Amino acid sequence: MGQLVVGSREDHPCVSASEHGREVELPALWLRQHSPEETQRDGMTGQRLFDPHLLPTDLHLVRADLADGRLSVTFSDGHESVYESAMLLANLELSEGLPQPISWRADSGQPNVHRWTDLHDPAAELAAIGDFLTYGAIVFSDVPCVAGTILDVAARFGFVRDTNFGPVFDVRSIPNSTDLAYRAVPLSPHTDNPYRTPVPGIQMLHCLINETTGGLSTLVDGLAAVEQLRAEDPDAVELLATVPVRFRYRDATTDIVTVRTVVDRDHQGTVTGLNYSPRLDELPLMSDADTRRYQAARQRLAHLLASSEFQVRFLLEAGQLMMFDNNRVLHGRTSFDPNEGLRHLQGCYIDQDGPRTRYRVLSR
Amino acid sequence: MGQLVVGSREDHPCVSASEHGREVELPALWLRQHSPEETQRDGMTGQRLFDPHLLPTDLHLVRADLADGRLSVTFSDGHESVYESAMLLANLELSEGLPQPISWRADSGQPNVHRWTDLHDPAAELAAIGDFLTYGAIVFSDVPCVAGTILDVAARFGFVRDTNFGPVFDVRSIPNSTDLAYRAVPLSPHTDNPYRTPVPGIQMLHCLINETTGGLSTLVDGLAAVEQLRAEDPDAVELLATVPVRFRYRDATTDIVTVRTVVDRDHQGTVTGLNYSPRLDELPLMSDADTRRYQAARQRLAHLLASSEFQVRFLLEAGQLMMFDNNRVLHGRTSFDPNEGLRHLQGCYIDQDGPRTRYRVLSR
CATH class of the missing domain: 3.30.2020.30 (NE0471 N-terminal domain-like)
Known part of the structure; x- marks a missing residue:
């Protein structure tokens, strides 16, 4: 000292x-x-x-x-x-008073599970939030399988960020349904809503029913993938952190557009996360050579994000809720057979501030 | 073309x-x-x-x-x-499809006033939002003087951003009150909540009662002040855009900290706004010479923000609501005599996305 x-x-x-x-x-x-x-x-x-x-x-x-x-x-x-x-x-360091992030790959077996029913104990809550801030993702078990309970969990850690999808959004399969909204297609790793300003900071997904054997939840630590890409090709990371792309979402009543880089860095140049949704991104007009270099960089990043070395897969069971940093940890799911049964998740967003504040207050 | x-x-x-x-x-x-x-x-x-x-x-x-x-x-x-x-x-340019910001000084007489009761007309709404996006601030007149009406205005443009101050916060004087919460002291120009991640994007302030002759509302375009500072001393802007400071808010149940720069720039280096609250900022430990250079830069910025050349002053009357970009436009108020009568404003925050989305939908 x-x-x-x-x-x-x-x-x-x-x-x-x-x-x-x-x-x-x-x-x-x-x-x-x-x-x-x-x-x-x-x-x-x-x-x-x-x-x-x-x-x-x-x-x-x-x-x-x-x-x-x-x-x-x-x-x-x-x-x-x-x-x-x-x-x-x-006070010599201008610290934010939070644990340092530790990047992880699939073999570390993230995310850690905490019992929601234990969180009345401040030490248990501090441990859970510490894991979240360190690894960018945790799972709560023993969360009552009642629709809307996700709002109780959200209220402990922050304030719900309402969007055009509503304060709570439903992700579900209905057996033998033909409605496209209930498709059972796989979702490759992505961050949600990169087109928003600001991007929703934290996402929660609460599993109310899961009667299917597929539909595994997937998570990837964006920090780990970018570290690997930097080790292979530092110029690729530089391109992804400096070339802006356009993300857009539109429907009958909404038209949201943001131009930003895929890799986010803070004022010190430290990588803090990703904006990644490969169906929504649009490259700027660059020279033919620069466009090909950028394409190679994002192709390699996509390969890392999809690889079994970086992507954790696990069955989120009824009564479990996963909470992850939407700027850092990419999520997705494997395909499933909706004829096996129902699968119903509820999701919501809160801001980054919430768990950080709770961590400091509990650490006093 | x-x-x-x-x-x-x-x-x-x-x-x-x-x-x-x-x-x-x-x-x-x-x-x-x-x-x-x-x-x-x-x-x-x-x-x-x-x-x-x-x-x-x-x-x-x-x-x-x-x-x-x-x-x-x-x-x-x-x-x-x-x-x-x-x-x-x-599509040659990666545009966000919004009007270009135009910086302004006090002599331009901002902000423009739009009648809230006219906004059922899409052309009137588009004009109001266009002004907001261009100048960073507008005033609505004829907003009913009923507590909570601000939530109706917020709902037209976006989703309320709840914080530890509540979805709606009250700013008021009570005649002859001695409670510090109702102090009539002047507030120098500042952006709200620079300690949050993310910072609240847009602020609304609705005047329900104003029986005082003082308590003028003040607004300053941060873009104009930074432009002036750059013309005088480009290195000062560079320091303010690269040296991180710590902003912090704490009370019994809250402890919010963010380390960020005073001047925000986008991926192209274009200044987009400020984080400015001179009671909450904490400099990092630098060399004595660097600290003095930084002090000179922020001193000059503060002088510009407080000067009559940059600061608009106007009486926000009962039934008026001002909406401003909290990342770009600094707000404050002059002192007033609470013994003259009541002064009651209600405030709330919404995200940057809301008006941008409405602008694009109305422009279709």
Whole structure:
């Protein structure tokens, strides 16, 4: 964790954090934003009571003392502040306070199963959410097989994201039905609604009835597939992360279009997930050579997503509910014979925020 | 709009779009994805019935004929397709089919006012949404002063985005109240909830009662402010678009954190908006020099946002509702004297998708 060190810099005192012999200066403006004094920060919410952009750009320290694990400083604007050293050291990284994602392949046997009926226990809830944030997918067992129960599960973790498909959507087979809506065709791995702005963050699918022996649920960790693609061909990942494609959904009352890349990266260039629905994507007009390069990249990605090395297959049973990060984990299902019996799932979306917030509150 | 031209390339026919003497080749894979044949594309939804990533990377044309505004081609995979030339030419750009944003300053007198009671007329609704998409903000007049009516307005344009503040939140003064929740302090320009993932896309604020003479609503176009900052100091914009800051909201049951940049850019580097709430932002640990540079950049941005050159001020009257892009347009209010009377606004959020979808459907 390191320790604080007081030194000097251009005739002013200066504070550094030192770890393994390496020192990192804590700029005066950075220290000032962290002032915990009650005139500067609301005790309950931790919200600052001043606008830090109003501080002078040349702010510096005029005094700094370390004693008993506390740092006392006076700033050139006259403000005096006392910090717990541990608090400052804990803030050296701009963390979101969440577990690091761990990518997985089919042989790791994801997703982990948690009993829904155990979630009244905060430790059990924290463990379940921790698994979700780490692996991007979990399954709850013992969820009552009653239509609409998915809304109770959603309410524990966040707020339902309503769409033109309704707050809850039904996925079902009806034996001997000829209606196309109840087709038993396989669905290759995809993320839902890449055409929306924003894309639905988390999807839940609750199995109410499954009397078929097929219709296995499939999940693929998009992070693992992109890691593999990068190992084989870094330029392919670069293309997928920079060339925008158009996704579109339309029907009689709806026409949703978004232009975005297949691979999502954050401000640091770290891959965070995928937008992937190969019936809805439309390439931009590029040169013939660039188009072929892009085609090769997405062809290889599709191959990885469909391969048994990356794709987990399991029977989601009645009373089970799977919850997965729709920006990271692709889902699908194998074909089934609807004449074997009924298959009825209910689905809904919630935002990414919900489980993250619960995780932090439960970790307090 | 240009025209199609058939030529040849490496012994294969090739099709180009020609305009003002400039020719752009239409790659075989690009043409193939646009095949309108009924075996390839569902007539109702326009969704493709095949996975284009399965096409061979070396796909090429074996025949191409132009006649009567139609292009007939045969591909090396045997597929034959007939296109309307106009359809192909209209697809040369990967457009989202929306009006281009036009940035504005205070002297342009935004936002435009539309009568809510006129919106049963599709042309009036299209005009209102067009203004919203172009300028990022509109005001509706003649909205009934009944609590909860905001949900009717929201339902026309999209789906309410529920948060820990509820589906609808109340902003009000109560004369002679001492409760801090009803404070009459000014609010400097900000975007709401930059700590959420995703940030609420669109905000609505409906004025039910305003008996005060102060409490003016303020709006600033973030695009215009960033344009000005870029003209003065391009490096400042670069810093604000690349250095992540942490935004956080917490109370007894909530703890929401997101690390993101203040300036948002899309995949092409075009500025799309801001995340700006100067009481909630926390700088990362950088070198002293970088921290001072960042401080200067955000100080100048804050100055622009607060200046009368960029900030529109107007009295939102009872029966008026303002709708603005929370990723682009910053809002605030001037101080007021709660002893003058009641001031009661209701607010809610919807996603960016809603008005975009309505615009496309109404434009059909």
